[in-house]
Amino acid sequence: MVAEMKMNVPGPRISRARFSHIYLTLRSRICLLDYPPGQRLREEDLAAEFHTSRTPVRRVLARLEDEGLLRSVHGVGTIVTDIHIDELQQVYQLRVEIAELIGKLHPVHPGREEMDVYKKLLSRCEALMEKPDAREFARLNMEFFHLLMRLTGNEPLKAISERLYYQTNRIWLKTASELAQYDDVLLNEISVFQREMTDIVAAIECGDLHVVGHIRRAHIAMSFARLYAAAHPPEEAAGKDIV
Amino acid sequence: MVAEMKMNVPGPRISRARFSHIYLTLRSRICLLDYPPGQRLREEDLAAEFHTSRTPVRRVLARLEDEGLLRSVHGVGTIVTDIHIDELQQVYQLRVEIAELIGKLHPVHPGREEMDVYKKLLSRCEALMEKPDAREFARLNMEFFHLLMRLTGNEPLKAISERLYYQTNRIWLKTASELAQYDDVLLNEISVFQREMTDIVAAIECGDLHVVGHIRRAHIAMSFARLYAAAHPPEEAAGKDIV
DNA sequence: GCCCATGCTGTTGTATACAACAGGCCATTC
DNA sequence: GAATGGCCTGTTGTATACAACAGCATGGGC
Numbered sequence: 165m166v167a168e169m170k171m172n173v174p175g176p177r178i179s180r181a182r183f184s185h186i187y188l189t190l191r192s193r194i195c196l197l198d199y200p201p202g203q204r205l206r207e208e209d210l211a212a213e214f215h216t217s218r219t220p221v222r223r224v225l226a227r228l229e230d231e232g233l234l235r236s237v238h239g240v241g242t243i244v245t246d247i248h249i250d251e252l253q254q255v256y257q258l259r260v261e262i263a264e265l266i267g268k269l270h271p272v273h274p275g276r277e278e279m280d281v282y283k284k285l286l287s288r289c290e291a292l293m294e295k296p297d298a299r300e301f302a303r304l305n306m307e308f309f310h311l312l313m314r315l316t317g318n319e320p321l322k323a324i325s326e327r328l329y330y331q332t333n334r335i336w337l338k339t340a341s342e343l344a345q346y347d348d349v350l351l352n353e354i355s356v357f358q359r360e361m362t363d364i365v366a367a368i369e370c371g372d373l374h375v376v377g378h379i380r381r382a383h384i385a386m387s388f389a390r391l392y393a394a395a396h397p398p399e400e401a402a403g404k405d406i407v
Numbered sequence: 408m409v410a411e412m413k414m415n416v417p418g419p420r421i422s423r424a425r426f427s428h429i430y431l432t433l434r435s436r437i438c439l440l441d442y443p444p445g446q447r448l449r450e451e452d453l454a455a456e457f458h459t460s461r462t463p464v465r466r467v468l469a470r471l472e473d474e475g476l477l478r479s480v481h482g483v484g485t486i487v488t489d490i491h492i493d494e495l496q497q498v499y500q501l502r503v504e505i506a507e508l509i510g511k512l513h514p515v516h517p518g519r520e521e522m523d524v525y526k527k528l529l530s531r532c533e534a535l536m537e538k539p540d541a542r543e544f545a546r547l548n549m550e551f552f553h554l555l556m557r558l559t560g561n562e563p564l565k566a567i568s569e570r571l572y573y574q575t576n577r578i579w580l581k582t583a584s585e586l587a588q589y590d591d592v593l594l595n596e597i598s599v600f601q602r603e604m605t606d607i608v609a610a611i612e613c614g615d616l617h618v619v620g621h622i623r624r625a626h627i628a629m630s631f632a633r634l635y636a637a638a639h640p641p642e643e644a645a646g647k648d649i650v
Numbered sequence: 651g652c653c654c655a656t657g658c659t660g661t662t663g664t665a666t667a668c669a670a671c672a673g674g675c676c677a678t679t680c
Numbered sequence: 681g682a683a684t685g686g687c688c689t690g691t692t693g694t695a696t697a698c699a700a701c702a703g704c705a706t707g708g709g710c
Binding site: 451479484 | 660661662663
């Protein structure tokens with residue numbers, strides 16, 4: 165009820181809504197590589213696009229910089245940060261540990277209509293197997309993540325998990341786009357993802373949210389291992405050398 | 408050499424240093440209750456105090472608002488958030504889980520001079536037993552926390568732990584200041600803290616940083632339990648009712 | 651006497667002009 | 681011809697004027 169009372173506040177609402185809109189839009193563009201690493205963003209361009217001035221835009225950019233997605237340099241520009249799997253190892257290690265807390269802290273069992281959303285994502289994933297598309301895969305991954313976050317009622321946990329997720333989720337698209345065996349890798353990744361979703365949905369239907377955490381943990385760890393292996397070819401000549 | 412060239416960059420350095428200074432100062436004031444919950448901060452006053460304009464101050468306030476320490480309301484003011492133990496339960500639950508990760512992820516064993524700092528804090532704690540002082544206790548607690556953070560090399564873990572710590576660490580000072588048996592509670596709390604520090608120092612000297620995490624976890628959980636009990640008297644009439 | 655409307659005051663949010671800064675271009679010089 | 685110095689452009693950081701907003705007091709109407 166307290167939350168609903170806040171909905172009545174009209175003044176700050178439009179301000180916060182605009183901030184949220186710009187923030188989510190830019191974050192999405194960064195994570196889908198619409199703004200690839202190294203891209204320079206001009207504050208005035210963004211201000212014009214969102215029909216506002218630089219001031220609100222700078223608020224958003226400052227937050228994205230806090231989260232490690234941007235870097236503003238005086239006199240140069242605001243640049244999308246580059247990422248490398250080596251620098252993300254710590255984030256992945258933390259994500260692995262925290263993944264288990266979903267389903268452990270304040271577990272929330274989804275209702276029927278929420279399960280339908282899972283089913284819908286699963287069918288979209290099957291369709292993706294027929295017609296692979298990296299961007300759609302990335303979107304699916306993000307939507308699935310946000311759905312998983314609804315399994316816990318612990319708000320700080322949600323916020324932290326989301327922050328860490330968005331610090332790492334670009335790396336897959338970036339690595340994939342640099343790889344030679346693009347289609348093979350993509351198809352394999354989709355297949356793995358499909359299995360993860362299937363397993364997690366099964367675990368939820370069993371009512372055991374702890375298991376969801378374990379599955380998730382395993383998949384995050386394996387995902388990192390695959391990315392790490394792709395960036396560090398095992399001694400002998402690999403398919404393609406990055407760097 | 409490349410790193411040293413960046414040391415010559417004067418421009419952004421002073422900007423970031425100023426931001427950091429204002430941020431740390433305000434956060435400290437909030438957490439030491441120099442700015443008690445409900446206090447209204449005027450952006451112009453802060454700007455004058457730090458010899459700058461509202462713009463940089465607003466950057467800091469925005470971040471403190473993100474972290475839940477402030478709340479800006481258009482047309483009203485920027486207000487220090489009020490806190491209640493019930494609303495912090497989720498944060499505490501998360502802190503309990505995350506505490507164990509210190510010493511587990513990328514453990515860093517302190518050197519001799521760092522151990523001396525621990526010893527120095529311990530002696531300050533002993534002195535505090537003789538002459539209890541809530542504010543000095545809070546400071547000691549904060550310094551000890553920051554020292555503990557040096558036990559891990561995982562930077563994201565540090566950042567998250569710090570964020571969660573500062574979301575909760577005011578509640579003790581606030582609860583204590585509202586309590587009747589002020590001195591007794593304070594002395595007991597110092598005593599408990601002294602035991603925690605002693606145990607943790609012993610664990611570090613044994614070289615087992617995992618144990619440090621377990622000790623820390625136990626103490627955070629117990630600290631929450633004591634605060635919760637103080638706010639929710641066990642049915643029958645207690646010493647004093649809050650609310 | 652009470653109630654409502656309206657203006658007043660003080661605050662945060664926004665827009666914008668200006669300062670500080672980095673990088674590249676070009677002319678000048680050795 | 682190459683190197684170096686200064687200028688020039690474009691960008692982010694800062695300061696400040698103005699708009700939007702909430703709360704309160706005050707006065708008029710009933």
